[in-house]
Amino acid sequence: MPEEPAAPPVRRTRLTPEREAELYEAVLAILREVGYEALTMDAVAARTRSSKATLYRQWKGKPELVASALRHTKPITVADIDTGTLRGDLLALTACADPEQMERDAALMRGLGHAVHCNPDLHRALRELLIEPEKAALRLLLDRAVARGEIPADTPAMEFVAHTVLGAFITRPLIEDRPADTAYLARFIDAVVLPALGC
């Protein structure tokens, strides 16, 4: 697995990865149940049988805990992808689209949209811990395609790959009234993203 670039410095953790994953799942479960505003560190501590001191030592606070939980429970992280071809990498980005899970998480995302608007700290944490690391990893993925000679370094569409792929996920329910699935996303990659990149 390649190293994740531009990720925040790793906090020395006293938690095992399994325990951390368990905590993140609990945070998401509580988020789905009560929403961001009503989620408390007390509730997370109680649900996971951990101390609040542990939670605050590991994460700075609620916005950081929620952003980390969202990042680590995503079905795929861009930094984990390196298939050897641009098309392979882009298909891998979308291969785990699970319409059922996306339907379930749509409500979570709607609620978070509102919470982000009302909570600058959450906004900042999501940018720092989720969005910027993914953007940096995508830049590396595209740089590798340039290095392999698959796309010229100055291809104008390169700066918009994130917008185009994320847009494909978000807009299908709005336009076609059904969630994005793997087959649709693969067609989209081949019909839009690769031709825009000159491939």
Add this chain to the structure above:
Amino acid sequence: MPEEPAAPPVRRTRLTPEREAELYEAVLAILREVGYEALTMDAVAARTRSSKATLYRQWKGKPELVASALRHTKPITVADIDTGTLRGDLLALTACADPEQMERDAALMRGLGHAVHCNPDLHRALRELLIEPEKAALRLLLDRAVARGEIPADTPAMEFVAHTVLGAFITRPLIEDRPADTAYLARFIDAVVLPALGC
């Protein structure tokens, strides 16, 4: 102005276009103030000094009134665009992007996302009165480009133009933390949409 295809049959109206526009503005103002759930036909009637009978005669009910208001207060309607070139048409689609208005309407849209999820009637009205007519008008716009020989009839990206352009609007705030503006959208059209269409 070309005729709007696939629009629902025009209801014979006793309202002048100015009066209709005034009503739609009032509906949107109330929507912004109280949200969809709390909006009532009584409040619309009172605010616009019209009778509820008029409202129900003109529109079937609250979902249809709200969907019509959203459609008719949009800064641009695809069916009104016909510049003579595909690039001109696509740029016209995005030329009226007003970051200030989009910021203001972001809250409205977040609220509507929730309301659509909870109200199948609103969902249906938005599809019938807003989304499907815009999709049909976009198909005509692209058909004209095919007829002019600008794009081959079987270009795979054609079926995704709506996803790609709408995605550009929606994803910029998420990815870049700023609203889509006209200059960004023009760059996106030239870097992604036209190359994907083989132009």
